[in-house]
Amino acid sequence: MSQGIAILGSTGSIGRNALRVISGLGAGYHVVGLTAHSSVELLAEQTRRYRPQFVAVTDCDYAERFRELLDGWETEILVGPESLTALVESDAVDTVLTAVVGAAGLPSALAAARSGKRLAIANKEPLAIAGELLTRIARDHGSTLLPVDSEHSAVFQAMQSGRASEVRKILLTGSGGPFRGATRRDLEDVTVEEALDHPTWQMGPKITIDSATLMNKALEVIEARWLFDVSVDKIEVLIHPESIVHSLVEFVDGSVIAQLGEPDMCLPIQYALTYPRRVAGISKPLRLEEIGRLHFERPEPETFRALTLAYDVARMGGTSPVVFNAANETAVENFLAGQISFVQIMELVEHCLDKHDVRPTACLDDVLEADAWAREEVKGRLGQEV
Ligand SMILES: NC(=O)c1ccc[n+]([C@@H]2O[C@H](COP(=O)([O-])OP(=O)(O)OC[C@H]3O[C@@H](n4cnc5c(N)ncnc54)[C@H](OP(=O)(O)O)[C@@H]3O)[C@@H](O)[C@H]2O)c1
Numbered sequence: 001m002s003q004g005i006a007i008l009g010s011t012g013s014i015g016r017n018a019l020r021v022i023s024g025l026g027a028g029y030h031v032v033g034l035t036a037h038s039s040v041e042l043l044a045e046q047t048r049r050y051r052p053q054f055v056a057v058t059d060c061d062y063a064e065r066f067r068e069l070l071d072g073w074e075t076e077i078l079v080g081p082e083s084l085t086a087l088v089e090s091d092a093v094d095t096v097l098t099a100v101v102g103a104a105g106l107p108s109a110l111a112a113a114r115s116g117k118r119l120a121i122a123n124k125e126p127l128a129i130a131g132e133l134l135t136r137i138a139r140d141h142g143s144t145l146l147p148v149d150s151e152h153s154a155v156f157q158a159m160q161s162g163r164a165s166e167v168r169k170i171l172l173t174g175s176g177g178p179f180r181g182a183t184r185r186d187l188e189d190v191t192v193e194e195a196l197d198h199p200t201w202q203m204g205p206k207i208t209i210d211s212a213t214l215m216n217k218a219l220e221v222i223e224a225r226w227l228f229d230v231s232v233d234k235i236e237v238l239i240h241p242e243s244i245v246h247s248l249v250e251f252v253d254g255s256v257i258a259q260l261g262e263p264d265m266c267l268p269i270q271y272a273l274t275y276p277r278r279v280a281g282i283s284k285p286l287r288l289e290e291i292g293r294l295h296f297e298r299p300e301p302e303t304f305r306a307l308t309l310a311y312d313v314a315r316m317g318g319t320s321p322v323v324f325n326a327a328n329e330t331a332v333e334n335f336l337a338g339q340i341s342f343v344q345i346m347e348l349v350e351h352c353l354d355k356h357d358v359r360p361t362a363c364l365d366d367v368l369e370a371d372a373w374a375r376e377e378v379k380g381r382l383g384q385e386v
Pocket residue numbers: 008009010011012013014015035036037038039040058098099100101102104105122123124125148149150201202203204205206207265
């Protein structure tokens with residue numbers, strides 16, 4: 001039977017790659033739902049090409065334009081932030097690929113888990129901020145969580161070499177971003193263009209800035225803690241500038257199992273869709289002899305504070321990671337808009353964490369409240385309207 005796939009965030013970097021992967025897979029996989037926030041021209045093109053049953057536009061201001069673009073086309077159009085939740089709950093959807101950016105993806109990820117769907121997770125923020133809630137709901141409703149982040153896909157694959165109780169540590173690799181080797185002083189003058197110039201990966205703007213501050217790796221540490229149900233003390237980060245070894249797992253006998261591949265998101269996207277099967281796909285084969293050498297080094301905690309903070313917030317739990325993430329999202333938006341400097345991003349995150357009274361997160365409302373508090377705190381500190 002053909003697998004019906006909904007791609008939340010189909011106009012983004014992961015979403016576009018996912019559509020290429022699905023085209024390459026051919027029979028056995030079909031697109032049921034596509035969504036965009038505001039890129040309605042691209043969403044209309046994708047709708048004509050992939051003929052989904054549902055399309056959703058989450059920013060209501062773009063709905064009218066989208067309806068005009070699709071005039072006469074027979075597809076159900078959903079509008080507004082809640083449309084993602086309605087879409088994933090449809091019986092026609094077997095697999096949900098969450099590829100929206102930021103905490104905005106949390107309600108639909110929870111809805112997909114609650115409806116027992118297979119959930120391929122690229123959107124790491126929901127797991128980082130509400131990992132306990134999301135993994136519990138998935139477990140209770142028989143939803144399979146499949147990582148799409150290349151590092152977590154690598155760990156997931158390596159984990160198949162032993163039992164969870166036999167894992168000594170998880171080694172998450174990261175390229176180090178465009179400022180690898182920089183000092184804190186060097187970071188004071190970096191421009192938006194320099195921060196967006198990632199050495200190995202082509203990604204959306206928010207994750208690219210997060211890769212430059214190492215916030216991306218910080219969120220991934222917390223994501224791994226929940227996906228693999230391990231203490232953060234068993235997770236280490238290793239800087240690997242070539243982005244070929246996507247992550248490693250060390251077992252108690254000393255064996256270290258790694259997954260390697262070209263830095264191309266199509267492979268982890270495909271594996272999440274075809275798991276437990278492996279099929280020929282569109283990814284370029286790895287030729288290690290052409291790469292020659294691989295390098296590994298420790299990250300620099302003094303320059304890149306995000307990583308140190310990640311371990312603290314993961315240990316603290318509750319609303320702490322929610323504030324960590326929401327403050328960062330708001331600060332990154334401001335950096336991309338030219339309102340603040342690169343180093344101010346982490347200063348604002350630390351400010352919010354210092355000011356926040358950590359509470360437990362028993363339900364979605366607890367998460368949303370802490371998220372809103374942190375966004376307002378950043379805006380207030382910058383003298384912006386809240
Ligand atoms: N890119 C990668 O290689 C990569 C690798 C690993 C993990 N990830 C994770 O995957 C997620 C997506 O990353 P990306 O690089 O693909 O981002 P992106 O290129 O910025 O795309 C984001 C997608 O989400 C939509 N969107 C934006 N704001 C939204 C909102 N408030 N509500 C609903 N949808 C919204 C966008 O629609 P519009 O186009 O209309 O704005 C777009 O479809 C992130 O969580 C990222 O950390 C990405």
